[in-house]
Amino acid sequence: MSAFDEYVASFGSGAGYLNWAAFGPISPVVRAESVWALDQLAQADPAEHAPVFARATQATDTIADLLGAASDEVVLQASSTHGLAQALYGLSGTVIASTAEFPSVSLTLERAAQASRGALTPRWITPADGRVTTDAVAEVLTDDVAAVVVSHVDFRTGYRADLTALRELLGPDRLLLVDAVQSFGVVDVDWTVCDVVAGHGYKWLRAGRGTGFARYSEQARARIRPVLSGIAGTTSNGLFVDELPAPAASARAFTVSQPDHLAAVRLAAGAAEIRDAGVAAVEARIADRIDRLIALADEHGIPVASPREPERRAGIVSLAPEDTDGLSAALTDAGVAATARGGAVRVAAHAGTDDATIDLFGAALGKFISG
Numbered sequence: 001m002s003a004f005d006e007y008v009a010s011f012g013s014g015a016g017y018l019n020w021a022a023f024g025p026i027s028p029v030v031r032a033e034s035v036w037a038l039d040q041l042a043q044a045d046p047a048e049h050a051p052v053f054a055r056a057t058q059a060t061d062t063i064a065d066l067l068g069a070a071s072d073e074v075v076l077q078a079s080s081t082h083g084l085a086q087a088l089y090g091l092s093g094t095v096i097a098s099t100a101e102f103p104s105v106s107l108t109l110e111r112a113a114q115a116s117r118g119a120l121t122p123r124w125i126t127p128a129d130g131r132v133t134t135d136a137v138a139e140v141l142t143d144d145v146a147a148v149v150v151s152h153v154d155f156r157t158g159y160r161a162d163l164t165a166l167r168e169l170l171g172p173d174r175l176l177l178v179d180a181v182q183s184f185g186v187v188d189v190d191w192t193v194c195d196v197v198a199g200h201g202y203k204w205l206r207a208g209r210g211t212g213f214a215r216y217s218e219q220a221r222a223r224i225r226p227v228l229s230g231i232a233g234t235t236s237n238g239l240f241v242d243e244l245p246a247p248a249a250s251a252r253a254f255t256v257s258q259p260d261h262l263a264a265v266r267l268a269a270g271a272a273e274i275r276d277a278g279v280a281a282v283e284a285r286i287a288d289r290i291d292r293l294i295a296l297a298d299e300h301g302i303p304v305a306s307p308r309e310p311e312r313r314a315g316i317v318s319l320a321p322e323d324t325d326g327l328s329a330a331l332t333d334a335g336v337a338a339t340a341r342g343g344a345v346r347v348a349a350h351a352g353t354d355d356a357t358i359d360l361f362g363a364a365l366g367k368f369i370s371g
């Protein structure tokens with residue numbers, strides 16, 4: 001069996017689960033690693049703790065590998081929102097963001113602006129369909145813009161922003177800050193065009209909560225003040241007393257305290273699994289699953305609000321019938337897990353989404369249409 005086939009097989013049956021954009025059920029490998037780590041940490045013996053503690057470095061290294069970044073540019077965070085907060089609270093100037101973003105972007109930017117006493121100013125855009133296209137950004141791009149913060153894949157519409165085109169538009173001097181929650185590990189993209197990438201492991205990496213991470217490029221570290229830097233983020237490698245060391249030059253400056261080692265174990269396992277399976281292969285399999293979900297929606301005349309071009313989408317399909325409550329109820333009755341919100345029903349497929357799940361989805365759409 002190839003590593004990819006093993007990866008797909010690890011999803012088991014779980015027919016009907018199309019809610020990967022909300023939460024990814026924990027993978028068998030991540031579960032086994034968690035049990036191992038708990039047993040290790042339950043021993044009253046530092047030698048048993050050491051291999052668990054070492055997983056924090058392993059997690060950071062694997063995430064860095066997947067991002068094409070140096071390990072010292074990547075740090076573990078409690079959540080992706082923590083990673084974004086570290087960046088946004090330290091920024092000054094004008095920052096472009098969409099009002100339709102997940103609040104980890106929009107609310108964090110607003111709070112950071114409020115705390116900045118006028119140093120940071122959001123420039124809100126409300127693009128058509130909530131899609132942060134390069135044209136939508138170009139329309140409001142002026143000399144005073146310091147950064148753009150955007151979700152790589154929008155949590156509602158499933159729209160995948162063109163990061164390379166955004167980088168070209170911004171030029172080398174402005175920062176590109178990216179929320180990678182709905183794409184990291186499942187979209188094979190050049191992350192090095194971004195200055196900050198924040199993500200987490202509890203959806204597509206199947207690693208549970210507490211598994212946030214973020215990368216801060218050299219340019220990001222030069223331009224973002226580590227205002228939320230804490231005791232783990234200094235130039236000192238150990239405990240310090242009677243001195244107050246400066247923030248580290250590496251991304252460690254953007255950390256507060258030591259990582260949650262049990263979360264790091266899970267993230268290390270989930271990230272290694274997807275790296276070994278191959279992100280490009282995972283992306284291709286998801287694209288195939290999404291093609292089939294879209295084809296079924298078309299067959300039943302249900303409007304698809306998300307992009308159809310594979311390069312502008314990832315694992316999310318947004319369905320927008322007039323009766324979203326009815327569709328949501330039909331899916332629930334058929335045993336299909338999805339998310340209904342804001343006049344649309346979101347379904348999300350992963351590489352392990354099997355034919356039985358797609359058939360259930362099709363049958364539920366048929367029932368919904370036939371009333």
Ligand SMILES: Cc1ncc(COP(=O)(O)O)c(C=O)c1O
Binds near residue numbers: 179
């Ligand atoms: C695009 C996006 N960003 C951020 C988050 C929140 O991430 P966290 O819980 O790691 O802060 C979510 C959660 O659904 C999301 O979809």
